[in-house]
Amino acid sequence: MSASPSEPSPIDSNAMLRLVVDAAPGLMAYFEAGTMRCRFANQGYANYYGLTPSSVLNKLPWEILGQESWQAIAPHIERCLRGEYVCYTRQARSPQGTQREMEVRLTPHLEQGVLRGAVVQVRDLSLDRAVEQQQRESEERMRKFSEATQEAIVLHRNGLIIDANPALLRMTGYSLDELRGQSVINHLGPEYWLPALEAMNSGKDVSYEVTVRHKDGHLIPMELDARAMPMDQGAQDYRLVVLRDITQRHRDRAQMRFLAHHDALTGLPNRLYLTDQLQQLIASAKLHSTHVSVLCLDLDRFTTINDSLGHQAGDQVLCEVAQRLRSCVRSTDLVARAGSDEFIVVLTGGPTRAETEIITRQVTTLLEMPCHVADQQLVIATSIGIAIFPEDGDSAEALLRNAGAARNLAKDSGRNHHQFYTPELEGRASRMLNQEQLLRxxxxxxxxxxxxxxxxxxxxxxxxxxxxxxxxxxxxxxxxxxxxxxxxxxxxxxxxxxxxxxxxxxxxxxxxxxxxxxxxxxxxxxxxxxxxxxxxxxxxxxxxxxxxxxxxxxxxxxxxxxxxxxxxxxxxxxxxxxxxxxxxxxxxxxxxxxxxxxxxxxxxxxxxxxxxxxxxxxxxxxxxxxxxxxxxxxxxxxxxxxxxxxxxxxxxxxxxxxxxxxxxxxxxxxxxxxxxxxxxxxxxxxxxxxxx
Incomplete structure (x- = not known):
């Protein structure tokens, strides 16, 4: 016969009670009504007063608490001894010397109407109070931050605005009452409605650029950061949206794009932009079998102006030349500053050689008109080289190079006149380079x-x-x-x-x-x-x-x-x-x-x-x-x-x-x-x- 399984030993109810009470939060003790002696205390109660569960037994309340504390709580004890349920809070100093706020519950133990004792439950509220204080301080800090920050903050639920900080109100021109209950989507530029809805429905944290409509109707470029604020299960999440005005950033981007393709002093296109545009004009001229003329201008003895009158006066001269060049060509023509005192004029519309020479003479005449700089009257002389598509080159690089070679010949030939490119100039640059190498x-x-x-x-x-x-x-x-x-x-x-x-x-x-x-x-x-x-x-x-x-x-x-x-x-x-x-x-x-x-x-x-x-x-x-x-x-x-x-x-x-x-x-x-x-x-x- 196999051995029968052993029966489990009976549970010790007192031990289980002790385990449960010791594990319970808070302090707990039981005092006998007649003697006022402690007949039971959990581990927490005993430890709080520097005792053990065994050493605290049979002690009187004032022996445990001290006379001062006993006198303070005696009225509450008397009420409990009359059979009342009592709950009160008091300030107490722990044995370690720290000030604590304690919540005390006194529950009378009655059997057939006879008071047998009282159960004492003590809960330390200090931690809860600290958490509440931290929460209040955190909320106050957040309130002050939302009021002081330059970033706009808006809180919405289901797309409807619940709250907004003063920065948002300043940026948009609305009052908070005007915004509450309004759809967030309706305050964005139309092109952002669909992306905003998709981001909102996804419930994800997102960042992107939008435009926000001001109360007067104009759109403000902003950078948006949206964050979900999870609520209880099943509830619709709130969304916190932070908006930053990036108008200046857009201006800076536009300025950088402009400066990348234009001269900062005169505002004219630079060589990079010029080359790109000239290549496009050549492609169009090839398609329509027309001409494009390139004039390369260099101011004669410009360094003399800088050296004698200063660079500020030289800058004034360059700006004056830029303005005059723009005024003497058509809006479809291109004027660019290619270097220090070098300008390029591109004549479009298929000008012939004769028409190009007429315009060149007009440019020379206009530039020679006196200008007043630094309280002096100056006459601007210029040397001009001319290259024409397709005879003198079929690319932007070739036309600019050949116009420059013609300009150099004009300077070497006495300055203050113009020179058309000729094939004989082809090797001039090479000869100059060779001479430089020989000199070196x-x-x-x-x-x-x-x-x-x-x-x-x-x-x-x-x-x-x-x-x-x-x-x-x-x-x-x-x-x-x-x-x-x-x-x-x-x-x-x-x-x-x-x-x-x-x-x-x-x-x-x-x-x-x-x-x-x-x-x-x-x-x-x-x-x-x-x-x-x-x-x-x-x-x-x-x-x-x-x-x-x-x-x-x-x-x-x-x-x-x-x-x-x-x-x-x-x-x-x-x-x-x-x-x-x-x-x-x-x-x-x-x-x-x-x-x-x-x-x-x-x-x-x-x-x-x-x-x-x-x-x-x-x-x-x-x-x-x-x-x-x-x-x-x-x-x-x-x-x-x-x-x-x-x-x-x-x-x-x-x-x-x-x-x-x-x-x-x-x-x-x-x-x-x-x-x-x-x-x-x-x-x-x-x-x-x-x-x-």
């Missing part, structure tokens, strides 16, 4: 040499110095004079390296001649106008003089009149620094520029070099003689020396001596010579003079 190689490999032309005094024919003249050893053409490559080097930013080499080489050569016992006469070096705008020119000159050992007074630097006329603060600072260094300054080709007593007086100039154009006919021309005499007298009154350039005959030499010009140079004395030839010439010349 010459700089890197030392492909230059100096020739020296002597200066002598007119009163005793004594040697007075040398002018160093640079030559380029061209790989195909041999020696090339500076007139052929210096302007090109300046335009390509190469002149600084060349000038620095010339300066060092001339100083070294002069010092070497002096070491050989030859006359200690100065050497003159021509410097580009760009060099005087460099803040470190004086320092570099000082370094070269120190390294070569040439005394500063034996170095003369020559500059042009235009450099002084266009001088800025940096040029003036450089000239003063060179003067303090002891280097003398000479104005080259004097009389061909903007001669002015003002700048001669203002700047530390030591010498004027009279241009050869006044010397050529000086022996026969009374007018030229009068000009030279005036220059000499003016120079003497300012304590300046004069040098006549290009003296080729004895008659010229004698006439200059009669007019008081102190120094001369030219083929009558000697041509420019290589260094060794110049050394030999000095030796012979000095011996010849000693023999006289």
């Amino acid at each position: 190689q010459a700089i890197a490999l030392g492909g230059f040499e100096l020739h020296y032309q002597p200066l002598v005094r007119t009163d005793n024919s004594a040697l007075a110095g040398f002018e160093a003249l640079v030559r380029w050893r061209h790989p195909q053409r041999g020696l090339v004079s500076p007139e052929e490559f210096v302007p090109f080097a300046e335009s390509r930013g190469l002149i600084t390296a060349i000038d620095r080499w010339v300066l060092r080489q001339a100083c070294s050569q002069a010092r070497a001649w002096h070491a050989l016992g030859l006359p200690r006469v100065p050497v003159a070096v021509n410097m580009s106008a760009l060099e005087f705008r460099h803040h470190n020119l004086a320092a570099e000159v000082a370094t070269v003089l120190a390294e070569t050992g040439l005394p500063p007074q034996l170095l003369h630097l020559e500059l042009t009149e235009s450099t002084l006329m266009q001088s800025d603060v940096q040029v003036q600072h450089t000239l003063r620094a060179l003067q303090q260094l002891g280097v003398e300054l000479a104005i080259d080709d004097f009389g061909t520029g903007y001669s002015s007593l003002a700048y001669l007086k203002r700047h530390p100039i030591h010498q004027l070099k009279i241009d050869r154009s006044f010397v050529n006919d000086i022996a026969e021309s009374d007018d030229d003689a009068a000009i030279v005499k005036a220059i000499v007298q003016m120079a003497h009154s300012l304590r300046l020396h004069t040098v006549a350039e290009g003296v080729e005959t004895a008659a010229q030499f004698d006439r200059l001596r009669e007019l008081g010009c102190e120094l001369v140079q030219g083929f009558h004395i000697a041509p420019p010579m290589a260094a060794e030839e110049a050394r030999q010439w000095q030796t012979k010349y000095c011996h010849a003079r000693q023999a006289q």
Whole structure:
């Protein structure tokens, strides 16, 4: 026989009661009516007063609570002993010293009308009160936040507005009473009704851009964040919607799109937009077999305006040019600013070559009309290159490139006129690039040499110095004079390296001649106008003089009149620094520029070099003689020396001596010579003079 399953042991009811009561929330105890002694307490009650369930038994209430607390609750106890159900709250200090708010329930235990005892139930309300206080504070914070925030907040249910914060009312112009009960959808732009309904029905959190209708009817672009606020099961969720006005963001986007395709100063389309539009115009012209003309304009000597009047004046000129160009073409034509002072005009409507030339002349005439800038009247001259589709190119890139090549030819041919593109210009850009590369190689490999032309005094024919003249050893053409490559080097930013080499080489050569016992006469070096705008020119000159050992007074630097006329603060600072260094300054080709007593007086100039154009006919021309005499007298009154350039005959030499010009140079004395030839010439010349 198999063993019968064992019967479960009977449940201990007292143990179960103890377990249930200990697990119940709150404090619980039972006091006997007659003796007032504690006959039962759960774990929580005993622990609260620092006791155990066994040690609390048989204690009197005041032994557990203390006399002060007992006196406070005695009236409530008396009511319970009369058979009343009592509930009250009181402030009590726990054994740990914290102030607590307690809810006490006293339930009388009656058997057949006889009071046997009382059940005491105590619940600590402090946590509930703290939670309620936090909730009130949170609600107050949210209320203040919703009132203070610049973001609009609206609460709706089933799409009907329930509440909104002041920011929404300010943005939309409505009052809260006007909005309550209104459909949220009806206040959006029509194009957003369907997306908003779909988002609302989905119950999901969403973010997107909308437009909200103001009370006066205009639409406000806004960014919307909608969040579901779940309610009890089965109830329709509330939705909290936060709206931010993004009007400025839209304006910024529009401005960025505009600036991406337009010039910020003039408001004209830029090169990027121009190229795109020109390509579209070419595609249309191909379809209809018509022409498109491209005019590439460049303002002549625009840097002079910037340098003399300032960049603000230059900006005014650019804006004036932009306005004039827009006014002289049709609305269907395109005007763009492609660079610093470069403008492009695209003529549409199939203009012929003759019609294009007429419009170009009109543009030139309009631009030449005087304009007032910085209290001065200016005349704007421009060089224009023209390329026509389809003859001169079948793409935007080709037309712009060829119009630019024609413009460059117009500038090189004297400026202030226009030039049509011709096939002969095709290789011009390549030739220019090749020349630039050759010059760069010459700089890197030392492909230059100096020739020296002597200066002598007119009163005793004594040697007075040398002018160093640079030559380029061209790989195909041999020696090339500076007139052929210096302007090109300046335009390509190469002149600084060349000038620095010339300066060092001339100083070294002069010092070497002096070491050989030859006359200690100065050497003159021509410097580009760009060099005087460099803040470190004086320092570099000082370094070269120190390294070569040439005394500063034996170095003369020559500059042009235009450099002084266009001088800025940096040029003036450089000239003063060179003067303090002891280097003398000479104005080259004097009389061909903007001669002015003002700048001669203002700047530390030591010498004027009279241009050869006044010397050529000086022996026969009374007018030229009068000009030279005036220059000499003016120079003497300012304590300046004069040098006549290009003296080729004895008659010229004698006439200059009669007019008081102190120094001369030219083929009558000697041509420019290589260094060794110049050394030999000095030796012979000095011996010849000693023999006289």
